[in-house]
Amino acid sequence: MSLRWFFGLLLAGILLWIPASSVAQDTNVTVHVVQRGETLFRISQQYSVSVEAIAAFNNIADPTNIQVGQRLLIPLAETVRPDMPATHVVQPGETLKSIASRYNVSVEDLAALNNLVDIDTIYVGQVLNLIVVPTTEPVPTATTEATMVASVPDAPIENTESAPFLYTVQGGDTLFRIATRFGLTVNDLARANNVSDPTLIYSGQQLIIPGLKAPELALDLPSAIVNFQVEPLIFVEGETGRFRFTTTEPMTVGGTFLDRVLTVASDQAGTVDTILVGVPVFTEAGIYPLSLTLTNNAGEITPLNLNIQVLAGGYSRETITIASNRTDLLDPILEASEQGVLQGIMGNFTPTRYFDGPMSLPAAASISSPFGRKRSYNGGPFDRFHAGTDFAGAPGTPVLASAPGYVVFAGQLDVRGNATIIDHGWGVYTGYWHQTQQYVNVGDYVNTEQVIGTIGSTGRVTGPHLHWELWVNGVPVDPMQWVQESFS
Ligand SMILES: [Zn+2]
Structure with missing residues (x-):
């Protein structure tokens, strides 16, 4: 829809208040009754209309605040095909050919619309534009639209419509504005993107929009799947x-x-x-x-x-200084041999799954250092990283099993101190380093939140804390993702 058309319609809608029943017969506007679980963003996607346009059309000041049963007037996009969404998210097994045939467009048009040089390089999760969508200006207010109609030029034709799963930060965006647009809280968005300071986002940064899952499709998969x-x-x-x-x-x-x-x-x-x-x-x-x-x-x-x-994970960098009388602990041979011990235990695969749903936190203590920070020790290169999440707890604070499983290691390591490793099945292991006391032995079955030891400062540490590590298929990953999401 062109902006001129939109503002004209907006003006008409405001000047001549039209009851909903007659609006429904207008081919350019429809009525949507808000269903449970819907957000303005989802509704906007369904009709290929921007959140801003719906909010403006319905005088909604706070787009996050819509009620179940609320009737929304939807100004329909000026598309030849009202059944056609603006974008399509590529699903496993889809090809450009299958997507083109699904929407009854040509492969060539689809490729051109998305600047695709090679039609075989599409990837799962990629957002393809199906129609040319003009960018939308910020919400106009009811008192200024008359002047805006005169001053707003024709909308530029660009494929800059934001992707549902991946959003590119534009000049002037704030995390709050982006969150509101997608029906999320700033916290949701900051957490999903490892943004520690919500004021620090930059133009061109790609943000993951969490909680949006495309419906399951099985197009073009081999018949056996x-x-x-x-x-x-x-x-x-x-x-x-x-x-x-x-x-x-x-x-x-x-x-x-x-x-x-x-x-x-x-x-x-x-x-x-x-x-x-x-x-x-x-x-x-x-x-x-x-x-x-x-x-x-x-x-x-x-x-x-x-x-x-x-x-990219967007992890920050830190420099760690080890006292000169402890530099023996930076010995690469020692580090490699201890890493080998971990790999030999946490790189295995048990076909039974013992975990169910998200994991619980390993201690009632605050996080002092997140997973993933790229590290330099004593001024060396940033070729190491923090492989777990640190919890600052007073010595003696209980260490808790994060999920059910079998203890597969309980012993002493030079760098990691008194360490316990639990096998949760399906190639998932958790490790608990630097403990003082250890209450479990190899072969023990433990339950979620069972006390397995106490926080201490054994091994290569600068003070008492629990380092909590989680491995998947032989790879240390961010354990906090497992507290928020279920992989069972
Ligand atoms: Zn740590």
Whole structure:
């Protein structure tokens, strides 16, 4: 819709107040009754109209505050195809050809609209423009629209409509404004993007918009695969992702992602497979292939290849200084051998899953250092990173198991001090370093929040704290993601 048209309609709507019943017969406006769970953003997507346009049209001052049952007037976009959404999020198994045929447009038009040079390089989670969407100006107020009609030039035709899953920060944006636009709180948005200071966002920064999940589709998947989920649709350096798919018959599944061999958890019938993936810190942002091979009992092989986007984790940097009388602890041979011990334990895979739902925090203490900070020790290169989350607790504070599982290590390490490792199944392990007391032994089964030890300062530390680590498929990842999300 052109802005001129929109403001003209807005003016008409304000000058001649039209009852909802007659508006419904107007082909350019429809009435939407707000359903439970809907946000203005979701409604705006459904009709391909901006949040600002709906808010302005309905005199809504606070777009986060809409009520179930509320009747909204929707100024419909001026599209030839009112059934056509503005964008399409690429699903596992889709090709540009299948998407084009779904919306009855040509592959060439779709490629041109999205500046795609190579039609084979689309990736899961990519947002494709289906129609040319003019950018929308900020909400006009009822008293200024008359002058705006005269002064606003024709809307520029650009493909800058924000993506539902990935939003590029524009000049003048604030986290509050972006959050409001997508029906989120500033906290939601800051947490999803590891933004520690909400005032520090920059133009061109890409933000993940959490909580928006595309419906499951099974277009163009090989016939043996009923559905395929990628969660989240876009992966992040240092975080966990999950592939889950259902097959028509039991399959043996193998595959690779980020140059690592994947481990696969199957349900009893062998038709639902789950692959948990840890994206290593220092993975460059980019598009990476997921290659799977599914083999049925008759030996027939079904290959499946998808492209997955990985974003940078945005981790900050810190310099750690180790006192001169403790530099022995920076010994690379010692560090490598201890890392080898961890890899030998936490890099395994137990096919049974003991965890269920999100994990609980390992201590009633505040976080003193987050996961992922790139580190330099004593002025060296920033080639290390903080592989866990630190909790500042007084010595003696109980250390709690984050989820059910079996204790697979309880002992003393040079760098990590008194350490406990719990196997939660499906290749998921948690580690608890620097403890004073340890109350559990190898082979013990522990429950969520069971006291397994106490906070201390054993190993390479500058003061008492608990370092909590979580590994997925042999990769240390941000454990706090597991407190907020379920991967079971
Ligand atoms: Zn730590």
